[in-house]
Amino acid sequence: xxxxxxxxxxxxxxxxxxxxxxxxxxxxxxxxxxxxxxxxxxxxxxxxxxxxxxxxxxxxxxxxxxxxxxxxxxxxxxxxxxxxxxxxxxxxxxxxxxxxxxxxxxxxxxxxxxxxxxxxxxxxxxxxxxxxxxxxxxxxxxxxxxxxxxxxxxxxxxxxxxxxxxxxxxxxxxxxxxxxxxxxxxxxxxxxxxxxxxxxxxxxxxxxxxxxxxxxxxxxxxxxxxxxxxxxxxxxxxxxxxxxxxxxxxxxxxxxxxxxxxxxxxxxxxxxxxxxxxxxxxxxxxxxxxxxxxxxxxxxxxxxxxxxxxxxxxxxxxxxxxxxxxxxxxxxxxxxxxxxxxxxxxxxxxxxxxxxxxxxxxxxx
Amino acid sequence: xxxxxxxxxxxxxxxxxxxxxxxxxxxxxxxxxxxxxxxxxxxxxxxxxxxxxxxxxxxxxxxxxxxxxxxxxxxxxxxxxxxxxxxxxxxxxxxxxxxxxxxxxxxxxxxxxxxxxxxxxxxxxxxxxxxxxxxxxxxxxxxxxxxxxxxxxxxxxxxxxxxxxxxxxxxxxxxxxxxxxxxxxxxxxxxxxxxxxxxxxxxxxxxxxxxxxxxxxxxxxxxxxxxxxxxxxxxxxxxxxxxxxxxxxxxxxxxxxxxxxxxxxxxxxxxxxxxxxxxxxxxxxxxxxxxxxxxxxxxxxxxxxxxxxxxxxxxxxxxxxxxxxxxxxxxxxxxxxxxxxxxxxxxxxxxxxxxxxxxxxxxxx
Numbered sequence: 001x002x003x004x005x006x007x008x009x010x011x012x013x014x015x016x017x018x019x020x021x022x023x024x025x026x027x028x029x030x031x032x033x034x035x036x037x038x039x040x041x042x043x044x045x046x047x048x049x050x051x052x053x054x055x056x057x058x059x060x061x062x063x064x065x066x067x068x069x070x071x072x073x074x075x076x077x078x079x080x081x082x083x084x085x086x087x088x089x090x091x092x093x094x095x096x097x098x099x100x101x102x103x104x105x106x107x108x109x110x111x112x113x114x115x116x117x118x119x120x121x122x123x124x125x126x127x128x129x130x131x132x133x134x135x136x137x138x139x140x141x142x143x144x145x146x147x148x149x150x151x152x153x154x155x156x157x158x159x160x161x162x163x164x165x166x167x168x169x170x171x172x173x174x175x176x177x178x179x180x181x182x183x184x185x186x187x188x189x190x191x192x193x194x195x196x197x198x199x200x201x202x203x204x205x206x207x208x209x210x211x212x213x214x215x216x217x218x219x220x221x222x223x224x225x226x227x228x229x230x231x232x233x234x235x236x237x238x239x240x241x242x243x244x245x246x247x248x249x250x251x252x253x254x255x256x257x258x259x260x261x262x263x264x265x266x267x268x269x270x271x272x273x274x275x276x277x278x279x280x281x282x283x284x285x286x287x288x289x290x291x292x293x294x295x296x297x298x299x300x301x302x303x304x305x306x307x308x309x310x311x312x313x314x315x316x317x318x319x320x321x322x323x324x325x326x327x328x329x330x331x332x333x334x335x336x337x338x339x340x341x342x343x344x345x346x347x348x349x350x351x352x353x354x355x356x357x358x359x360x361x362x363x364x365x
Numbered sequence: 366x367x368x369x370x371x372x373x374x375x376x377x378x379x380x381x382x383x384x385x386x387x388x389x390x391x392x393x394x395x396x397x398x399x400x401x402x403x404x405x406x407x408x409x410x411x412x413x414x415x416x417x418x419x420x421x422x423x424x425x426x427x428x429x430x431x432x433x434x435x436x437x438x439x440x441x442x443x444x445x446x447x448x449x450x451x452x453x454x455x456x457x458x459x460x461x462x463x464x465x466x467x468x469x470x471x472x473x474x475x476x477x478x479x480x481x482x483x484x485x486x487x488x489x490x491x492x493x494x495x496x497x498x499x500x501x502x503x504x505x506x507x508x509x510x511x512x513x514x515x516x517x518x519x520x521x522x523x524x525x526x527x528x529x530x531x532x533x534x535x536x537x538x539x540x541x542x543x544x545x546x547x548x549x550x551x552x553x554x555x556x557x558x559x560x561x562x563x564x565x566x567x568x569x570x571x572x573x574x575x576x577x578x579x580x581x582x583x584x585x586x587x588x589x590x591x592x593x594x595x596x597x598x599x600x601x602x603x604x605x606x607x608x609x610x611x612x613x614x615x616x617x618x619x620x621x622x623x624x625x626x627x628x629x630x631x632x633x634x635x636x637x638x639x640x641x642x643x644x645x646x647x648x649x650x651x652x653x654x655x656x657x658x659x660x661x662x663x664x665x666x667x668x669x670x671x672x673x674x675x676x677x678x679x680x681x682x683x684x685x686x687x688x689x690x691x692x693x694x695x696x697x698x699x700x701x702x703x704x705x706x707x708x709x710x711x712x713x714x715x716x717x718x719x720x721x722x723x724x725x726x727x728x729x730x
Contacts, residue, residue, distance in 0.1 A: 014461040014730045048648075048672060070648075070673040090673055091633035093644070093689055096379040115634055118688035146674055147634045147642045177671070268456035269480055269512045277512045279458070283413075283435075283704055284729050288653055306542070307413060307700060308435040308455055308729075311511055323483035324458055335672065339648055340704065342727040362707040364649050364673075365379045 003343075003355055010264065010350040011326065016280040017264040018341040019328075020243075020356070022348040024260035026058075028242045031256060032224070033063040036236060039228040044068050044087055044217065046239030049335045051360035052344065053081035059242065068217075068237040072097055072104070073363030079108035081359075087111040087137070087217065089173065089237065091119050091147075097365070098126045101134065111135040111215070113173060115148050120161055127166030136167045137215055140174040140202055142195040148174065151198045155205050162211055171215030171234070172206070174199040180222030180252050188253075192226040200232030222252035245334040247290040262295060263329040263337070264345075265310065267321055276300075276321050278310040285310075285329065286336035295328040302329065368708075368720055375629065375715040376691065381645040382629040383706040384693075385608075385721070387713040389625035391423075393607045396621060397589070398428040401601060404593040409433050409452055409582065411604030414700045416725035417709065418446035424607065433582075433602040437462055437469070438728030444473035446724075452476040452502070452582065454538065454602065456484050456512075462730070463491045466499065476500040476580070478538060480513050485526055492531030501532045502580055505539040505567055507560040513539065516563040520570050527576055536580030536599070537571070539564040545587030545617050553618075557591040565597030587617035610699040612655040627660060628694040628702070629710075630675070632686055641665075641686050643675040650675075650694065651701035660693040667694065 004013055013019075036043040045059050048070040056067055056078050066085025069075040075086045085108075092101050092112055101123065104110055114120050114136050127134050138158055141148035149157055154172065162169045176195045182188035196218055206213040219227030219236030227236050240248060243261035248254045263285055269277030282305045285292055294300040299315035314321060331337040338344075339361050346354035369378055378384075401408040410424050413435040421432055421443050431450025434440040440451045450473075457466050457477055466488065469475055479485050479501050492499050503523055506513035514522055519537065527534045541560045547553035561583055571578040584592030584601030592601050605613060608626035613619045628650055634642030647670045650657055659665040664680035679686060696702040703709075704726050711719035 012461070015459065016729050071644075090644070091642070091688075093633040094380065094631050096377070115636060116688055118635070119633070122689075141636065145637075145640075146671060146676055147636050149636065266459050268458040268484070270483070271480060271506065271512050271514070272510075275510075277456070279436075279455070280729070282701065306511060309511055323456075323481055324487075336647065340727070341729065362705070364381050364645070364706065 004352055006352055006354070008352040010347055010352070013264055013345060013352065015264045015266045015326065016284045017345045018338065019262050019264055019345045019347050021260050021262065022346050022353060024258040025242060028244060028257045028260050029059055029062045032238065032241045035225070035228055037063065041228050041233060042235035044235045044237055045242065046070070046089070046237045047074055047078060047360065049240040049243065050338060051358040052356045053078065053359055054354070054356035055242070056081060056083055065235065068239065071363055071365065072100055073365050074360040075108070075110055076100065076104055077360040077363055079104055084108045087113070087173070089113050091115070092123065093119055098123055102126050102130045102132065105132050105134050109135065111137055111170065113137055113139050114161060115139045117157065117160055120164055120167060124164035124166030133166055133168045135170045136161060137171045137173045137217065138169070140172050140199055142174040142176050142198055144175060144178040151202045154202045155209060158206055158211050159209070169212055171213045171217065172199060172202055173215070173217035175218060175220060176223050176227065177220060180220065185253060189226050192223050193230060196227065196230040196233060200230065203232060221248050222254060224254060240335055243334045245290070245331045246293050247333045251290055259295070259330045261331055261334050263292065263331060265327050265329055267323055267325045267327065270321065270323055273319050274314045276312040276314055278312060278327065280310045280329070281305040281308040283307050284340055285331055286333045288333070289336070290332035292332045293330040295330055297327065300327065369717055371717055371719070373717040375712055375717070378629055378710060378717065380629045380631045380691065381649045382710050383703065384627050384629055384710045384712050386625050386627065387711050387718060389623040390607060393609060393622045393625050394424055394427045397603065397606050400590070400593055402428065406593050406598060407600035409600045409602055410607065411435070411454070411602045412439055412443060412725065414605040414608065415703060416723040417721045418443060418724055419719070419721035420607070421446060421448055430600065433604065436728055436730065437465055438730050439725040440473070440475055441465065441469055442725040442728055444469055449473045452478070452538070454478050456480070457488065458484055463488055467491050467495045467497065470497050470499050474500065476502055476535065478502055478504050479526060480504045482522065482525055485529055485532060489529035489531030498531055498533045500535045501526060502536045502538045502582065503534070505537050505564055507539040507541050507563060509540060509543040516567045519567045520574060523571055523576050524574070534577055536578045536582065537564060537567055538580070538582035540583060540585060541588050541592065542585060545585065550618060554591050557588050558595060561592060561595040561598060565595065568597060586613050587619060589619060605700055608699040610655070610696045611658050612698045616655055624660070624695045626696055626699050628657065628696060630692050630694055632688055632690045632692065635686065635688055638684050639679045641677040641679055643677060643692065645675045645694070646670040646673040648672050649705055650696055651698045653698070654701070655697035657697045658695040660695055662692065665692065
């Protein structure tokens, strides 16, 4: 399979094709950057949702201070693409990775994330041996009960990390991920404020103890409008907001951003009057967090997905759908959809204007 | 990140790493081929579970007659790797794909799958225009209510397909996928026999009508032992059996095959006495169909997965687990795990002996 020529009309792209609508994408990027500026908060959007150096360059041009990465391997890709200020929001453990981190710190300025002395000591030793220091933040558990130290345990750890010669402790991070789906929006705001308030209180304790806490990082897409408004935080990580999806809009109730990521599909089977089969299944998109939506067709529902078959349920008004008809889907959850693809097809005025590889896809280590 | 050198010990591979244990893999391949031979049934294993030309060559060397593919793009990769007899168990629709199918038919001998005249006619026309014919099978719905025609509707469609000059109708296929999880094994056997009996009855009607039905294809990994025993079928598609996984063993109760696919991970966080964090989440493995298992450690349970964090629940006997410790996981569902990776690390006697790229990964069109 060859790549399609630039200029190809959307309707002629082979399917399934994961598409970015460039004007809607740029509007989202600008809106996210503006919202952060308005609140005086820096934007360090997570790159795990796109894995694309092309997207990275555009968010940095729009004012992002750098990127958040989920893995060291992602940070390596973005450093090679020229982004220096990279927060690795996960733990770097083991001799192979520590060697890679030392190499990365020679060409970029990463920030590592820690919640345990056992992660920190080998890194500090390796950095000292290489004549380097690496910036570090402590992860605080804000109630998600995944990783991180409780707010009350941060100060003792901070003191020990600050004493390690290969590290430069610069702040803290937390993630309010357990609050994204609080349905009542006033309750959601209150609970996020309470959780992030613990993060900011931790910062105050660190500052009072004479420790550096110039970075207070938090804020995913599903809590973005609440996180930016929190006094005392310094940066937000919301990344998926550049694409938007059904999960963020309908389950997290995030407004003000457009559906910029879509999946072109073709109807390949019509086995029953109320059922159609499309050429996209669970190896092409994600259905667990929210079913994909059919753009402009509320009378067509994505009912279930096999590996490479998608079953659509058709209302009576949609039963004239034929083999060969094309549909545009809005991903249920963009983040778990993008990583199944090798590239984004970038569209403007319904024509292909660029192809952006997901260069960091599969960089799991 | 560079690839590790061949000869690297398993314990030194950077993680997460998706590994194939070569002796266990070869034992599974041999056992699957032998089971088919014993029943006088051909083996056409599905390639969607591995996407790897290296795996493809090994199953063909072990006696597979060819491969089943989920997408035209996969078939193109395997044709380029030298496999000719390729069943595309999905529908090929749209001008771009039909052009590609014509090209594929010039260098391989694919079989397409059809359940509607609207799929068939454009393909027949294109094949005639190119001076070619392509083999075709009709998909029969055995009760899964996904794609395919009901058994009773097969004959009229078969007659019309047989009249299309660009096609050569050679048989039928069906998938008993709705019966994989029938818990009682005697009931499972009976229901699969009943479903596949409808497939074989369809063949009898086609033969009686003077139509070719030399291929009767069915049989996924979750029903493999029952499918091979069905009189009248000619080939089975079971592919995941070469790897085995927790879903097939514990939910489908498939015995006689070893866990050949594992995922090496590292403990990167110890936030609570009974909780550990590993460097693998939902972008590295799949948890929906069955949780991954921790090899040789029944006292450690994969509790939940975020995108790139895995949360383990530790029994009291496992609470000495430290940051940096390594664990080997058995995928919950191999098929949705493999496609998240760029390559398999092939191990023998716990040393790296080969690296097999998933060359057909992301070939979704």
